[in-house]
Amino acid sequence: MSNIIAGDANATGWRSAMQKFGGFLAGMVIPNIGAFIAWGLLTALFIPTGWLPNEELSKMVGPMIVNLLPILIAYTGGRMVHGQRGAVIGAVTAVGVIVGSTIPMFLGAMIVGPLSAWLLKQVDKVLDPITPPGFEMLIGNFSLGILGLGTAMGSFAGVGPLVTWVSDRLGEFVSSLVSTGLLPLASLVIEPAKVLFLNNAINHGVLAPLGVQQATETGKSILFMLESNPGPGLGILVAFWLFGPKVLRGSAPGAIIIHFLGGIHEIYFPYILMRPVMIVAAIAGGMTGVATFMLLGVGLVATPSPGSIFAYIAMTPPSDIFTMFAGVLLSAAVSFFVGMLLLRLSKAGYDDLEEAKAASKKLKKG
Amino acid sequence: MAKISGSDVTRLIIACEAGMGSSVMVAGQVRKALKGTNVHVSHSPVNLLKDENPDVVLCQRGLSGRAKQAVPGVPVIAFDMFLGDPAITKLIEDVKNGAEISDE
Numbered sequence: 001m002s003n004i005i006a007g008d009a010n011a012t013g014w015r016s017a018m019q020k021f022g023g024f025l026a027g028m029v030i031p032n033i034g035a036f037i038a039w040g041l042l043t044a045l046f047i048p049t050g051w052l053p054n055e056e057l058s059k060m061v062g063p064m065i066v067n068l069l070p071i072l073i074a075y076t077g078g079r080m081v082h083g084q085r086g087a088v089i090g091a092v093t094a095v096g097v098i099v100g101s102t103i104p105m106f107l108g109a110m111i112v113g114p115l116s117a118w119l120l121k122q123v124d125k126v127l128d129p130i131t132p133p134g135f136e137m138l139i140g141n142f143s144l145g146i147l148g149l150g151t152a153m154g155s156f157a158g159v160g161p162l163v164t165w166v167s168d169r170l171g172e173f174v175s176s177l178v179s180t181g182l183l184p185l186a187s188l189v190i191e192p193a194k195v196l197f198l199n200n201a202i203n204h205g206v207l208a209p210l211g212v213q214q215a216t217e218t219g220k221s222i223l224f225m226l227e228s229n230p231g232p233g234l235g236i237l238v239a240f241w242l243f244g245p246k247v248l249r250g251s252a253p254g255a256i257i258i259h260f261l262g263g264i265h266e267i268y269f270p271y272i273l274m275r276p277v278m279i280v281a282a283i284a285g286g287m288t289g290v291a292t293f294m295l296l297g298v299g300l301v302a303t304p305s306p307g308s309i310f311a312y313i314a315m316t317p318p319s320d321i322f323t324m325f326a327g328v329l330l331s332a333a334v335s336f337f338v339g340m341l342l343l344r345l346s347k348a349g350y351d352d353l354e355e356a357k358a359a360s361k362k363l364k365k366g
Numbered sequence: 367m368a369k370i371s372g373s374d375v376t377r378l379i380i381a382c383e384a385g386m387g388s389s390v391m392v393a394g395q396v397r398k399a400l401k402g403t404n405v406h407v408s409h410s411p412v413n414l415l416k417d418e419n420p421d422v423v424l425c426q427r428g429l430s431g432r433a434k435q436a437v438p439g440v441p442v443i444a445f446d447m448f449l450g451d452p453a454i455t456k457l458i459e460d461v462k463n464g465a466e467i468s469d470e
Contacts (some may be wrong), residue, residue: 005375006426016431016432017430018434019383019429019432021415023383023384023411023412023413026383026384026415027384027411027413030384031385031386097424162417196428197383197426197428197429199383200383200384201383248447249446250450251415251447251450252450254449258391258449262391263387264387264388264391264448266382266387266388266390266426266448267448267449268449269428270426270446270448271424271447272447273427273428273446308389
């Protein structure tokens, strides 16, 4: 396990490749999290089961999730590939997938945004050198407009229905995991991947788009909670604080605040990377959390980002507040106990940061 | 194997995956420590490092490979812990004292 966990910092490794691809997907979502939060708060407050049900204001919920958020994602994805022009054609093309499907088109927007921008980039490469002086604006605007017409029509006819089909299958797969009780097994993959800094890729690249689809159907989704649960990290940091190597204890209380209240989970990854066996505690805590959420039917209305307990409270529907806390605290307790045992058992460990680092470097090379 | 003298550093960029979470936190600490110097301390997503035109990059070890790929020729200093890592302290000292900074 240790060589899987330690991975290597080599830019050509599988880990970098996955980080890059996942980072690309997450890069389309993360800059727009503020819009997700506005939508999430709007939903949590004003839908019929919310804190302050209001029929008039809740009219904004649908258009935001169906139109605004996918367009923002495609816009951002297009901008990553081809600057402002890429952003514009990405947004135009997104309307094709949105109208060409019956579900919120996050996956579709993540595909057509960058793809249409890439096509425009190729067209610009051909047209730029042969554009006569003074015609730049005319040709620039019409090449984007005409290509955008084409990509929007293509998305409407082809990508929309195709992605609807794929999303439906993925959704069915997830519900089958829930109905067969296998969903907690997801932690076996999620927790180790998280510690390898694939956290954003998993949450924003994969789980959030699927969760949004579920949330529009049922009002909430457990998928938002699989990666973002701050419980396991809390348990691990407390275990390090009380039972960890002396040199790591001092920084643990600060890390606990930054992790649990501030929602920056990255802060606990290095603790695990220095003691790879602690991943077992993270997995145990993660599975406990997912199992609790699943059995008690807990879900969040939108993705909590960053994964702070405050974001959790804000995104939890009123009916689920206590069960949400139950899952978070149980997962923290389990990862704390498992972590404590593991730290006790490996007591002979490093009491010196330099020593620990040398060992962690050795693991990485090996 | 890139290096630079600490006195030539004017742009110190901290990178993380999204450029919005952990890097902002570390940047805050480093900026505080370098207050009063003319070093510009900022944060960036690792894949957009080039746009920041850094003299030195600071990032978690798990991302250092990608950071090097993003800005070849720029020293990339890797740290392990987000709080109280000696590598961060050393970089701050080296910048202040104008010592040589090298990424191996």
